[in-house]
Amino acid sequence: MQSRRLVLSLVLAASPLVAGGCFLVAAGAGAAGAIAYTNRGATSVVAGTVDQAFNRAVVAFQQAGITETGRSTENSGKLRKLIGKKGEVEVTAELNWTTDSTTKVEITARENAVEYDKELAKDILNRILTMT
DSSP states (O other): OHHHHHHHHHHHHTSHHHHHTOOEEEEEOGGGOEEEEOSSEEEEEEESOHHHHHHHHHHHHHHTTOEEEEEEEEGGGTEEEEEEEETTEEEEEEEEEEETTEEEEEEEEESSSSOBOHHHHHHHHHHHHHOO
8 A cells, every 4th residue: 555655646746746846745535545636636646547547536526516518538448528517617627547556537627717626526536545
């Protein structure tokens, strides 16, 4: 478990987000990985294929009361998006292939053109990370 956390930490440290300085490390999500805040939401590398992570995102949206409004698949399934609404907030889950066994997930919860609900984004991402 400790080596898995180290690998996930190194992946996040090597992320382009680090070079841009646009995130703060938030509380960890147990053995699943660390959650980082971005300027628009929350991101983490999660265990599982893009399809597995996408299926968990669908369930997380349902659990959080987010109504799905769209989904897309690009790059032969290596990039998937799930979009939904919770009241006036538009929530987007973007899932990118990292390796055959890990997926980078970024959640944004946009309240309007310039404001984002980072706590809602973190909640959705935490739900995805803790599903088995």
